[in-house]
Amino acid sequence: MSIQLSAGDRVAVLGGSGFIGSHVIPALVEAGMSVVSYDLYPxxxxxxxxxxxxxxxxRDAASLTRTLEGCDAVLNLAAAHHDFGLTPAxxxxxxxxGARAVVASMVAAGVTNLCFYSSVAVYGNAGPRPDESSTPSPVNDYGRTKLEAEGVYRAWAAQQEGRRLLMIRPAVVFGPRNYANVYRMIHQVYRRRFFPVGAGSNRKSMIFVANIVAAILHLWTQPALREDEVYNCVDQPDLTSSEILAEVYRGLGRRAPRWRLPLQPAILAATPFDLIAKVTGRNLPITSDRIRKLADAETSFAADRVRETGYEQPVPLRQGLATMVAWYLAEGRAQGAVEHLPPERPRIE
Structure with a gap:
């Protein structure tokens, strides 16, 4: 029998205090689910x-087990994911x-339905426009450990018949209340401290937060449509970096500059910021890596599999960007980010 999420189910959302949790939890409640949010921080x-x-x-299996008692399903959003300030350990x-603690707690509490929020970072150097059949080749600790966590959950699912594992691999997620790279770009453009670099023809896969929430609910509230439930989640069609930037300028009511700085001199000019970031551990808005990622790196991922299930993208990507800029102007620019870095060692009750 296939397990699917239904109205009346009790769902534990791990990492529920963060950006994605702030959007998916209200959607679960609206769909008729009872929710418990579990997080280190308020x-x-x-x-x-x-x-x-x-x-x-x-990582506290005893605390997790108490939380999961009486739950029907788990959505794991909790992760170490910041670019700065975290060690490989x-x-x-x-x-x-954390994944090992989650599966131990699910076994103890008798929970058999899990949705794991992974990442396209697992693909790394897998090649151009990887899909779910591509062999992952992560290039950083985040992608590596997300892939290892997938392995932990696959082993749990294979150990007993009747367990469901839905794995979501989203591209960069953006939207209101998110203060990551898209926010930083909008903020720098608004402050007139952003300089377009390179040709801007590189494609950048992204997904608006309302669309990732819709994809999770669409997939999870129907029976499993395939044995290996792994889905890339990406808005279509992809935009180039110059098209993304144009939408930001349009949302701010400004005209995008016609000139662009050459790529290599811009990267060279950013090297002092790299040194400052390395020495201080600060998450600076300008680094050579950030310039390269936005202006030159081709990060495009296939997302045909999820659309074959009948999922329809609710919000066009350009509209999502416009919504993000409008939120920035109304609220985001005055609030700023609150950084919560997980401790290297678990906090055990």
Whole structure:
């Protein structure tokens, strides 16, 4: 019998206090689910009143087991993912040891339905426009440990018949209440500190937050359509970096500059910022790596499999960018990010 999420189910959302959690939890409640949010930190945005809000570390199996008692399903959003300030040991501890604690707790609590929020970072150097059949080849600790966590969950699913494992691999997710790279780009453009670099013809896969929430609910609330439920989640069609930038300028009511800085001199000019970031550990808005990623790196991923299930993208990508810029102008520019870095060692109750 295939397991599917249904109204009345109790769902534990691990890492529910963050950006994705602030959007997916209200959607689960609206769909008729009972929700418990489990996170090290208080919510960054108020949760619906009926949601149970629990403080705890994903690596604390005893605390997790108590939280999962009476739950029908688990959505794991918890992860170490920041570009700066985290050691390889922290990535291993949170993403891999955390996965082991999650499966141990699900077994103890009798939960057989899991949705794991992974990442296209697992593909790394897998080649141009990888799909779910491409062989992963991660190039950083985040992608490596996400892939290892997938292996932990696959082993759990294979150990007993009747367990469901849905794995979502999203591209860069953006939207209101997110303060990552898209926010930084909007902020720099707004402050007139952004300089277009390179040809801008490189494609950049992204997904608006309302679309990733819709994809999760679409897939999870129907029976499994394939034995290996792994889905890339990417808005279509891809935009180039220059097209993304044009949407930002349009949303800010400004005209995009016609000139562009040459790529290599811009990267060279950013090297002092690389040194400052390395010495201080600060997450600077300008580094050579950020310039290269935006202006030159081709990060495009296939997402045909999820559309073959009947999923329809609710919000066009350009509209999502316009919504993000409008939120920035109304709220985001005045608030700023709150950085929560997970500790290298687990906080055990």
């Amino acid at each position: 919510p960054e945005h108020p949760l619906p009143d009926e949601v149970q809000d629990v403080r705890g570390d994903i 922290t990535f291993d501890s949170v993403n891999v040891d």
